[in-house]
Amino acid sequence: MRRNPALLIGAAMVALVVVFALISAVWTPYNPTEVTPGRLLPPSTAHLMGTDGFGQDIASRVLVGARSCLLVGVVAVGIGALLGVPLGVTAAVNQHSWLGTVIMRATDIVYAFPALLLAIILAAARGSGSTVTAMTAIGIASIPAFARVSRGAALQVLSQDYIIAARSAGTTPGGIAWRHVLPNITPVVLVQASVSFGLAILAEAALSYLGLGTPPTTPTWGRMIYESQPYLYTNLNLALWPGLFIAIAVLGFNLLGDGLRELVDPTLQDVR
Amino acid sequence: MARRVGWFALSMLVASIVVFALLNLLPGDVAGVILGPNASQQSIDALREQLGLNQNIVPRYVEWLGAMLTGDLGSSALTGAPVNPVVADKFGVTLSLVLFGMLAAVLIALPLGILAALRRGRADGVLISGFSQLGMAIPAFVVGIALSVVVGAKLHWLPANGYVPISRSFGQWLSHLILPALTLGLVQSAVLVRYVRSAFIDVISQDYYRTARAIGWRRWPAIVRHGLRNASLQIVTVLGLQLSTLFVGAIVVESVFVLPGLGSYLVQMVGNRDLPVVQSIVMILVALVLVINLLVDLSYTLIDPRLRAGEDEVDD
Numbered sequence: 294m295r296r297n298p299a300l301l302i303g304a305a306m307v308a309l310v311v312v313f314a315l316i317s318a319v320w321t322p323y324n325p326t327e328v329t330p331g332r333l334l335p336p337s338t339a340h341l342m343g344t345d346g347f348g349q350d351i352a353s354r355v356l357v358g359a360r361s362c363l364l365v366g367v368v369a370v371g372i373g374a375l376l377g378v379p380l381g382v383t384a385a386v387n388q389h390s391w392l393g394t395v396i397m398r399a400t401d402i403v404y405a406f407p408a409l410l411l412a413i414i415l416a417a418a419r420g421s422g423s424t425v426t427a428m429t430a431i432g433i434a435s436i437p438a439f440a441r442v443s444r445g446a447a448l449q450v451l452s453q454d455y456i457i458a459a460r461s462a463g464t465t466p467g468g469i470a471w472r473h474v475l476p477n478i479t480p481v482v483l484v485q486a487s488v489s490f491g492l493a494i495l496a497e498a499a500l501s502y503l504g505l506g507t508p509p510t511t512p513t514w515g516r517m518i519y520e521s522q523p524y525l526y527t528n529l530n531l532a533l534w535p536g537l538f539i540a541i542a543v544l545g546f547n548l549l550g551d552g553l554r555e556l557v558d559p560t561l562q563d564v565r
Numbered sequence: 566m567a568r569r570v571g572w573f574a575l576s577m578l579v580a581s582i583v584v585f586a587l588l589n590l591l592p593g594d595v596a597g598v599i600l601g602p603n604a605s606q607q608s609i610d611a612l613r614e615q616l617g618l619n620q621n622i623v624p625r626y627v628e629w630l631g632a633m634l635t636g637d638l639g640s641s642a643l644t645g646a647p648v649n650p651v652v653a654d655k656f657g658v659t660l661s662l663v664l665f666g667m668l669a670a671v672l673i674a675l676p677l678g679i680l681a682a683l684r685r686g687r688a689d690g691v692l693i694s695g696f697s698q699l700g701m702a703i704p705a706f707v708v709g710i711a712l713s714v715v716v717g718a719k720l721h722w723l724p725a726n727g728y729v730p731i732s733r734s735f736g737q738w739l740s741h742l743i744l745p746a747l748t749l750g751l752v753q754s755a756v757l758v759r760y761v762r763s764a765f766i767d768v769i770s771q772d773y774y775r776t777a778r779a780i781g782w783r784r785w786p787a788i789v790r791h792g793l794r795n796a797s798l799q800i801v802t803v804l805g806l807q808l809s810t811l812f813v814g815a816i817v818v819e820s821v822f823v824l825p826g827l828g829s830y831l832v833q834m835v836g837n838r839d840l841p842v843v844q845s846i847v848m849i850l851v852a853l854v855l856v857i858n859l860l861v862d863l864s865y866t867l868i869d870p871r872l873r874a875g876e877d878e879v880d881d
Contacts (some may be wrong), residue, residue, distance in 0.1 A: 400577050405854045406583070407813045410847065417835045417843045418588050420597075464758055499817050502706045503832050514693050518706065524708060536707035544702035 306545025311540070313359035315474050316564035322378035325357045325512050327353045333528055342534045345517070346524050351534055354512040355478075361513040362494055362542055365428050369493040372432025377439025378482055382474055384440065385447035386466050397444065400437040403491025408496040413505060422505035431496045435489045442485045446478040480557040487550030491543040498539050516543060566866065573859045581633070585626050588844050599838045616642060616841070629844070638845040648842050652827065652849070658728065661737055661825035662749065662818065663811045665742055667804065669750025670757050675800075677754070678761025679788060682769060691760065700755025705754050705814055708874050709748040709821035717744060726823045745822040750812055760803045764796035769794070805861035809854040 317325075322341070329348035335345045342351035365407040380396050406414075412430035416422040450456065450473065455489035459469055500506035501515025509516070514535035596612040597604065613619055631637060638648040677693050684690035717725025723744050729737035765788070768774055773795075777787040816828030822830070827846060834842045 332623075398572065398576075401572075401858075402579050402583070403849050405580055405858070407810070407854070409813050409816060410850055413816075413831065413835055414587050414843075414847055417838070417840060417847075420601075420838060423654065443684065472831060479831070491702070497705050500706070502822055503817065505832070505835065506781050515704075525714050529714055532707065536704065538711075539707070540699070540702045541705055543704075544698060547698060547701060 297552050297555055299548045300556060303545050303548030303550070303552050306541050307549055309358050310363065310542045310545065312456050313356050314539075317353075317356035317360055321350075321353035321356050322354045323347060326510065327355040333531075336530070343528075343530060345531055346520065349512075351517070351531070354517055355514070355534055355538055357512045358514040358517065358538065359542075361424070361511060361538075362497070362506060362539075365424070365431065365497040366490040366493045366546075368428040369431040369435060369497075370427065370489050373435030373439045373489055374482060376433075376485055378443045378475075378478075378508065379437040380436070381440035381443030381445075381449045382447045382470050382478070384442045385451060385474070386470050388448065388451075396440070400440045403433065404437040406434060408492070411498055412496070412500050413503075416500075416505040421501060422507070424511065427497055427500050427506045431483060431493045435493065439482065439485055440488060442481055443478050446481040447474045448472050450477045469548050480553070484550050484553045484557060487553055491546035491550070494543050494546070566863065567864055569859065572785060573855060574816075576855055579851060580855065581630055581848060582626070584844060584848050585629060588840055588847075589622060589625070601838070601841060612642075621772035633845065633848060636858045638849075639841050642839050642841050643837060648845055651830070652846065655825055655830050658824055658851075659812070659815050659819065659828060661731075661742060662745055662815050662824060662826060663808070665746030666753065666811050666815070666818075667808065668747030669746050670753040670807070671752060671804070673754035674761050678758045679765050679792075681762040681786065682760065682765035685786075686765065695756045697755045700752055700758075703752075704817075705748060705752045706817050706821050708751055709745070709818055712744050712748055713822060726821075728822075728824045741824075742799055745765060745818050748821070749811060749818050752814065753811060757800075757803065757807065760802060760878075761796070764799040765792060767799075768796050802865065805857065805864065807821040809857045812850060812853055 327349060329344070331340075332346055332348040334340055340350050340352065340354065345351055345354070356474040377400075380400065384393040384396040387396075388472075408431045411434050412422070412427050415430050420428055428476040447470075452471075455552060456469060457471060464472070482491050496516035497506055497513070498518075499514070501513050502519045504519055507513045507516055517535040518532045521535075524531055596609045596618060600609055600612060617625060629639070636649070638652055640647045677696065681690045681693040685694075700778065713725045716722050724741045725744075728741050746860040768788070769792070773791055774787060777791050778784070782790070812828075813828060816831060818824075819826040819829035820832055827849070830841065831846045831850075834846065
């Protein structure tokens with residue numbers, strides 16, 4: 294632990310975002326969606342980060358934005374892991390049959406639909422963007438990464454002696470996957486989850502920035518930057534605050550992933 | 566190799582079905598989406614008829630696929646104008662942005678990555694790793710906005726946004742592309758630096774590098790003369806794979822800098838609800854990603870003959 298600064302710093306940054314989200318659930322300095330006459334105020338003790346073009350308190354919106362950021366990450370990573378890991382393990386167990394090949398080729402095709410592009414397609418088909426379409430698209434786009442990582446890890450587990458022992462003791466392939474493979478690949482999946490979380494936050498922010506993410510009533514960090522565009526040349530801080538917190542959240546999850554990787558496999562320390 | 570091309574053709578076919586199905590089968594009526602929530606049932610019916618939406622979906626898909634295969638991208642649902650000339654124009658803008666972006670990424674990542682490999686564990690090496698982490702965490706559009714406002718609008722060193730065709734003025738064209746390309750390149754270089762660093766850590770631990778140093782080559786000449794060529798194989802592969810990321814990244818960067826490229830056009834058409842145009846552009850972008858992946862795959866086997874033998878085993 295002491296020699297793993299990435300894990301500590303990453304965990305601290307993620308914790309900051311989580312604390313923001315929790316605080317915003319019970320308290321914000323102002324109503325984050327209340328339009329007031331005090332437009333574009335500079336940071337002061339009354340408004341720590343100033344106010345935006347609608348006179349809304351930026352600090353309150355940043356706090357609430359942490360909630361959407363975590364929500365999008367949890368749902369997207371959940372979709373990616375819940376579908377990707379079983380697919381990857383199934384492909385590993387059926388490595389030499391057509392099933393394994395078909396699964397991996399199918400994930401290759403999904404790989405050709407980057408999160409942003411898939412979300413744009415869904416937004417176009419539904420007529421407008423929404424949080425649900427954004428989360429679904431980002432989640433589906435992260436399936437291949439989970440499938441590949443868990444397939445690789447599962448293949449490694451399957452080559453171990455205790456698997457041969459379990460097999461000769463009559464354990465079914467399903468039983469082996471559930472009882473031996475899944476528990477042993479969990480650390481690797483956790484690392485991928487952390488990395489995918491960061492990517493999901495970035496993808497959602499880009500979508501909101503393009504106006505294809507969450508609807509205007511929900512404050513998200515990407516949406517705040519989108520709405521700051523008319524005032525950028527005079528009030529850059531409108532975009533800087535949400536930009537700063539997107540970076541903190543993504544950096545936090547990336548460092549957490551690096552730190553976890555080091556923890557899981559100390560021999561990898563140099564491969565950064 | 567024939568097998569790879571076969572898989573590629575199958576992937577393209579499946580991808581086209583997915584694109585078509587997503588835009589035509591999801592709940593929500595295409596005509597209704599195009600006309601918006603306030604349209605009358607009568608005008609929706611008329612548009613359905615005009616777009617051929619009352620036909621069975623399978624013949625419609627086959628017709629679209631056939632047209633795409635002959636290079637006919639269809640026409641706009643709103644204006645009826647053919648899409649081809651517009652796309653050709655905009656693709657040029659996107660391509661120049663992507664190529665300059667890649668150039669910027671290499672120019673930034675190569676020296677930084679080599680330096681990080683040489684100075685591993687020391688303060689400046691750690692600093693470069695920090696740059697890489699930051700670059701991966703800051704969204705491209707935030708970098709773009711900052712560059713546009715500070716370098717463009719405040720300092721007036723370069724145009725803050727907009728585009729001038731190369732046919733009108735080469736200098737103007739170039740100057741309008743620098744900041745967008747730098748934005749795209751900075752974000753990409755953050756990822757690339759890590760690969761360059763690990764490729765050169767490999768090089769430094771090789772015998773030929775140690776020999777070169779032992780017979781009196783200085784560090785940088787030895788790196789350039791012996792290391793660059795050996796590391797380039799790994800780096801070129803990563804660059805190839807990053808190319809498709811750059812095309813997707815261009816969607817956002819074009820929107821920040823108001824460049825009339827394929828990406829900003831796609832976003833605009835989604836806003837206009839011009840679904841036939843969206844469908845064709847999305848298919849072009851997906852096809853691009855698949856083609857790039859195929860080329861990277863094929864170049865592997867061309868560059869390294871060892872990979873040719875056990876084609877089945879190199880899937881990872």
